[in-house]
Amino acid sequence: KFEKIWLVFGIISLIVFLSIVGVTAFSQDHHPSGGMDTIDPKKVDQTAPFDNPGVTQIDDDTYQVAIVASAFSYTAPELRVPAGKEIIFKVTSKDVVHSFTIDDTKVNMMVVPGQITTRAYTFDKPGKYLILCNEYCGTGHHFMFTEIEVY
Ligand code: CUA
Incomplete structure (x- = not known):
């Protein structure tokens, strides 16, 4: 049961990490002074x-x-x-x-x-x-x- 909690925690951290990377890449692509x-x-x-x-x-x-x-x-x-x-x-x-x-x-x-x-x-x-x-x-x-x- 304890391992399951860690697995869920790991997956959530991964999702959070990937969305931060995604949002950063997206906002750099759409920087108003760049492009x-x-x-x-x-x-x-x-x-x-x-x-x-x-x-x-x-x-x-x-x-x-x-x-x-x-x-x-x-x-x-x-x-x-x-x-x-x-x-x-x-x-x-x-x-x-x-x-x-x-x-x-x-x-x-x-x-x-x-x-x-x-x-x-x-x-x-x-x-x-x-x-x-x-x-x-x-x-x-x-x-x-x-x-x-x-x-
Ligand atoms: Cu090196 Cu142009």
Whole structure:
């Protein structure tokens, strides 16, 4: 009889654990500042916002940064954004999987051809931040980096 109680207890704990994992996964998928859209990797240059990559001011408190990753660089003109404002990064790849990782921040996005990866971030401190690829993408992987200036 005693063993039966423990068995029931074990099953209940398992169910509770699995629902917590499920709810966490679900809420991350539906995070308002994250998420994914699809894009034709062959038409990146003709598809907004990547037809005009770089920084666009959306309103007083929001900026959008569109960036195209391809072996082995990030196609975007000079990147300058203000500190203390919400910066929405939209990144896609024209060829293979890269990453868009901003050193010293929590921004570490996987960049997948055919998908637009979106991530919102607010820089606290002005300065120059290194953007680099930490997903092995070929012989030039180690030379794939750029810079963003926060003012
Ligand atoms: Cu791109 Cu590594």
